Amino acid sequence: MLDRIHLTIIQEVEKQGSLTAAANVLCLTQSALSHSMKKLEQQLGTDIWLREGRSLRLTQSGQYLLEVANRVLPQLTLAEERLRQFSQGERGTLRIGMECHPCYQWLLKVVSPYLAAWPDVDVDVKQKFQFGGIGALFGYEIDMLVTPDPLYKTGLHFQPVFDYEQVLVVGPQHRLRNAGFIQPEQLAEETLITYPVEIDRLDIYTQFMMPAGISPKRHKPIETTDIMLQMVASGRGVAALPRWLVSEYTTKFDVAPVRLGKHGIAKQIFLGIRESDAHIDYVKAFVELAQARHDMQEHKA
Amino acid sequence: MLDRIHLTIIQEVEKQGSLTAAANVLCLTQSALSHSMKKLEQQLGTDIWLREGRSLRLTQSGQYLLEVANRVLPQLTLAEERLRQFSQGERGTLRIGMECHPCYQWLLKVVSPYLAAWPDVDVDVKQKFQFGGIGALFGYEIDMLVTPDPLYKTGLHFQPVFDYEQVLVVGPQHRLRNAGFIQPEQLAEETLITYPVEIDRLDIYTQFMMPAGISPKRHKPIETTDIMLQMVASGRGVAALPRWLVSEYTTKFDVAPVRLGKHGIAKQIFLGIRESDAHIDYVKAFVELAQARHDMQEHKA
DNA sequence: CATAACGTATGAATAATATTCATCAATTTG
DNA sequence: CAAATTGATGAATATTATTCATACGTTATG
Structure with missing residues (x-):
């Protein structure tokens, strides 16, 4: 089966000019590359390189595979980078649900500085829920609920923000x-x-x-x-x-x-999240931003 | 490392609805899938599924990976299909070199029925060569040479076509x-x-x-x-x-x-190829087409 | 409400695979 | 022509993937 490692090898051999050099870069032995590629060639039923003396020249199949490698490998490395960002909480989508009109007015004020601080986080706002805001939070329809009616249940965390x-x-x-x-x-x-x-x-x-x-x-x-x-x-x-x-x-x-x-x-407006999401950086950041504005408001009053 | 198998598993689990069902389709055990994906999750530092009771729900990372799978896997299967076609000689690029003007007139007559018979083969025609037509053939600049001056050397095969x-x-x-x-x-x-x-x-x-x-x-x-x-x-x-x-x-x-x-x-025009290419279906077909036209011409004369 | 049925997780055993090592043959370099 | 370099290859080894057996939790059912 054509696998990522094969594309990587083809790309690196082309870059380095020889199996041996590519093997060093990839932290493998020349033998390993030779075996891997030979196996692939057998499976595909087509040679990837023409062996001319001690140098390799790409066949048509090989050239095609190189094109595939140049096209596909960046997609995989980008995916890994994105996943790293997901895992670090640097990137994601924050789906915010709202259950009241004043909530919406409040939200507008908070979202704007938040988006500036978290350029890689998308914010979606939803207003209609089949099973109510709490249901939507539990059902992963939304990640955050802005509501005047908190419901202190296990698994959820509410805090007043306005x-x-x-x-x-x-x-x-x-x-x-x-x-x-x-x-x-x-x-x-x-x-x-x-x-x-x-x-x-x-x-x-x-x-x-x-x-x-x-x-x-x-x-x-x-x-x-x-x-x-x-x-x-x-x-x-x-x-x-x-x-x-x-x-x-x-x-x-x-x-x-x-x-x-x-x-x-x-009256009070509350911000609710799933407790299991509390550790996610961009969720935490939103809660903290809301908290800070709330403290500021109390200080004035 | 994010590998093809992981994308395949994610895609199949989504399609089948469970690890167990996906495992059957992929001819593996449920245990194998579980181990594979757990390892990937550890490497990426992010969960791919939320385990809820006995069902799985994609996390944001998981949803993203599914998108990647849907985008990347078709590229790989297409590549494999293309390589199969290469190996069967059903697809390729035939780079034809020419060294004389009458050759070009002759070529036009042959290429047209050839393209119709081999829709997946591209034909490129080149006319200038740094080291002459024979050199271009040896140097893999071209795959076929149309010339009035054959040079019977080992590794090359010439035959009169006109x-x-x-x-x-x-x-x-x-x-x-x-x-x-x-x-x-x-x-x-x-x-x-x-x-x-x-x-x-x-x-x-x-x-x-x-x-x-x-x-x-x-x-x-x-x-x-x-x-x-x-x-x-x-x-x-x-x-x-x-x-x-x-x-x-x-x-x-x-x-x-x-x-x-x-x-x-x-005068005679000859068609030359590398002997090592003689087995490639679409090369062989071109030579045979030329041969057939030649026989026809002799028959008339 | 017990129980069967089903799905996932997990550790240990095993099978499969990849990698290395040692070596050869071929080619290039000085 | 000797030395160095490169790729291929078989056997040994290390690593990895997969299975097996089993546990645990959930869901469905009579």
Whole structure:
């Protein structure tokens, strides 16, 4: 069977000019090369070299094999180099899953410096999962999960990476705009605009209105943050978003944040990975980058 | 070292779904595959499969290796197939050298049916040789030589493939046009047009004029047969060409052949090969094709 | 829920293969 | 022409691959 060693020998013999010289370079004896190639020639049924006195000249088969060697061997050495990079965690693909809209905003800020620091790592972002984010993590659909709902299970590791306050966003001249904070009842006559997800994943429902037995007058799902705030700014309803996100949009739209309840709704985003991946350099680096940003945030607060 | 067998195993395991099934297909034991791959994993420093219960899942490294396998293995099997074809003489490159202009005309007629019969054989035609045609044959510059001057030496094999008469070509109203044959002296006042080669390779000199101590009034070298005959037809000189070649041009130009000397100049073209190549199918086929045409020609005559 | 069936891992034994050593023949070099 | 160099080759040896026997864990089944 035509094997890597044969291609290597042919290439080296051509480079060195003789079996003996090639044998030295390859740390083998001349005899070994001679035996190897003779066997190959017998198996292929064609000579690779014409033996002329004590020198070798490639036959047509030999020339062809040399071309194959020059083409194939680099592919194998590249593969080995790549695998070394994989094993050192220098290269890979980081598939990040996300389960919430604020997560996405946060991610954008982290990925950019990460990509710069790890040029050989590809980052894929996925948003839909058949069995939920945790399932996707366990099922190797993704390698990392950004979520507000950690699930501390064996085999997984979660850590908080971002703290924020969920606030109500109102437009100009809204009657609640200057309230220090609001009570659930004050939303009963409002149109509530949210991302199009199940109600039990909306904190303003689960943590604010549902405990008080209140529903908004109307509920309107909107895909994008921009459109959502545009509608809020034009007085078509109110929304619930992270305070920091609202702050970023106040120059663009005339909207204002209002605290939900006396103490506000405190939220956290978590980063989850499989514990078995914790040693991989480029995974570790991502977690550490997130950690560092989190520490910075706490220091400011 | 990443070797062909490893790529084969990875590919087959993926195809069959398990080590055990792949082992059967590859005519090895499950144990052999397990040992092989474990060793590779240790050398590469990275796992290829994640062992989950009794099934295997490719890691990133493994997926990458599978891609490499799918890309590289076909190249190796193709190479083996090509080498088999080389060994069977079904495929190759036939480098044909030529030393005379009539040779080229003859070759064109033979190559065309040959290429049709041997679609996997490339034919290269070369016309310039550092050490002459024979030298090129010995030096493996070419595999076949078409020449009027065979040299029967050990290691080479020549055989005649074309007989023809070298004749003088004259234009319309030429004073020699209707002579049955001419003597050397009758060329003393003519302009002789020939291909641009050394005089001692021109038969009309070596076999006709030089023995009689005669030179033409002028000697004009012309590259192509067409231009040459055009000049002859316009009365600008006379030329020496094979009779059959002149016949082919009589419809195109108003030229006529005249015998050189009472018995004419008889010429032969020979086909030479290295004896060591005589067994190669596509070489043998070419020689036989030439032989067949020669026999046909003799039969007609 | 026990148990059969199946898949992988592993150490030791064995078989197969590659490599070396010693030597020859042929060719080139000085 | 002697010395040096190169490739080929058979036998001895070392290395490597493969098998065998078996263990361990998972999955399927009645």
